[in-house]
Amino acid sequence: MFRNQLNSTNLPKCRLFWQLCQATTNQIQTQTQTQTRQFRVAVIGAAGGIGQPLALLLMTNKLVTELALHDLEATKGFGKDLSHISTVCKVKPYFGEDGMKKAIKGSHIVMITAGMPRKPGQTRDFLFDTNGPIVARAACLVSHYAPKALVGIITNPVNAVVVVAAEAMKQAGSYDPKRLFGVTTLDVVRAEKFIGEHMDVHPYEIRIPVVGGHAGTTIVPIFSQCQPRFKGDKKCIASIVKRIQTGGDEVVRAKAGKGSATLSMAYAAARFTNALMRGLKGKSCAPECAYVESDVTDAPFFSTPLTFGRKGIKKNHGLPKMNESEKKQVKVAVEALKQSAAKGVEYMNKMRE
Numbered sequence: 001m002f003r004n005q006l007n008s009t010n011l012p013k014c015r016l017f018w019q020l021c022q023a024t025t026n027q028i029q030t031q032t033q034t035q036t037r038q039f040r041v042a043v044i045g046a047a048g049g050i051g052q053p054l055a056l057l058l059m060t061n062k063l064v065t066e067l068a069l070h071d072l073e074a075t076k077g078f079g080k081d082l083s084h085i086s087t088v089c090k091v092k093p094y095f096g097e098d099g100m101k102k103a104i105k106g107s108h109i110v111m112i113t114a115g116m117p118r119k120p121g122q123t124r125d126f127l128f129d130t131n132g133p134i135v136a137r138a139a140c141l142v143s144h145y146a147p148k149a150l151v152g153i154i155t156n157p158v159n160a161v162v163v164v165a166a167e168a169m170k171q172a173g174s175y176d177p178k179r180l181f182g183v184t185t186l187d188v189v190r191a192e193k194f195i196g197e198h199m200d201v202h203p204y205e206i207r208i209p210v211v212g213g214h215a216g217t218t219i220v221p222i223f224s225q226c227q228p229r230f231k232g233d234k235k236c237i238a239s240i241v242k243r244i245q246t247g248g249d250e251v252v253r254a255k256a257g258k259g260s261a262t263l264s265m266a267y268a269a270a271r272f273t274n275a276l277m278r279g280l281k282g283k284s285c286a287p288e289c290a291y292v293e294s295d296v297t298d299a300p301f302f303s304t305p306l307t308f309g310r311k312g313i314k315k316n317h318g319l320p321k322m323n324e325s326e327k328k329q330v331k332v333a334v335e336a337l338k339q340s341a342a343k344g345v346e347y348m349n350k351m352r353e
């Protein structure tokens with residue numbers, strides 16, 4: 001129809017009409033895109049092994065409007081690179097000590113991945129002295145400049161530094177336990193992958209809660225609640241549990257001194273961020289496990305399945321039904337997590353003195 005009109009003698013008028021139609025269509029498309037893409041997400045430690053692939057995955061998430069990328073190292077180069085990707089997401093690179101505040105300000109979600117990864121032979125706990133202060137500072141800035149933001153902490157040792165973050169936020173004057181999360185999604189991702197491989201089922205179809213914390217025996221996959229029902233004997237379960245608990249060591253060894261899990265972690269963090277954003281939008285999402293302040297056990301922080309909403313945690317589903325062996329594993333985890341939490345609190349108390 002438009003082509004016919006364009007062939008007529010009335011060309012200038014038709015062209016104007018055509019341009020108006022085009023402009024309206026573009027406007028509608030842009031509005032639709034911006035209506036669905038509406039969150040500013042800050043990645044702190046963005047130039048690192050996890051930060052870069054996480055930024056790439058978030059760039060392609062329809063819910064992200066703006067990515068604030070901060071690192072002590074320069075973020076301008078890879079920020080520029082990302083900014084050429086044909087999505088409507090804007091990239092804002094920041095660096096240096098001052099840049100963190102600017103990256104955090106105005107963000108709906110802050111993902112913290114800043115800090116050292118471990119080397120073969122080291123435990124995650126070994127990183128506490130280096131990474132504790134980094135997380136404390138970031139948490140303090142969130143408290144001041146984005147007190148309503150949801151904060152995901154990836155930096156290790158998660159079991160202790162999430163407590164450091166909580167204490168830092170309390171000291172800074174704004175802490176909401178519903179908005180602070182230790183990211184343990186990689187343990188769930190590993191469980192889905194290893195169980196999927198064992199049962200010859202697509203990992204997307206596996207659902208299994210992994211409760212506790214994020215180190216060794218504090219990682220407790222609840223096989224009795226695996227869906228579809230796990231097929232395998234006790235020996236088989238024990239060997240997959242062990243592999244999930246030591247998945248991080250497996251990668252650290254394979255990388256032979258060049259860091260720890262980055263790509264699988266970026267995948268897990270992107271999945272977790274997406275779940276947080278769906279909650280913020282009031283959309284439904286399958287529960288995800290995360291390490292949060294909790295009264296589910298005697299440990300002050302504990303990972304259990306959570307449903308997210310507009311203000312962070314909407315529902316903590318608590319401990320799933322467990323068999324005797326799983327209950328024993330949780331007991332062991334609780335004792336270790338009490339110690340990790342005490343370490344985090346003690347550190348922040350010393351900082352205050």
Ligand SMILES: NC(=O)c1ccc[n+]([C@@H]2O[C@H](COP(=O)([O-])OP(=O)(O)OC[C@H]3O[C@@H](n4cnc5c(N)ncnc54)[C@H](O)[C@@H]3O)[C@@H](O)[C@H]2O)c1
Nearest residue numbers: 045047048049050071072114115116117154155156186265
């Ligand atoms: N939660 C988990 O499941 C999980 C999984 C994998 C790794 N991790 C942890 O994530 C952390 C990061 O791992 P990575 O492989 O990306 O390390 P990396 O060394 O590749 O990157 C870390 C980045 O943090 C930056 N950084 C350091 N101090 C900073 C500060 N004060 N402000 C801003 N940026 C700062 C560094 O410049 C670097 O670019 C490690 O502590 C690692 O143990 C956690």
Ligand SMILES: O=C(O)C[C@H](O)C(=O)O
Nearest residue numbers: 118156247248249260261
């Ligand atoms: O193992 C590590 O140090 C990194 C991370 O916590 C992981 O589980 O891969």
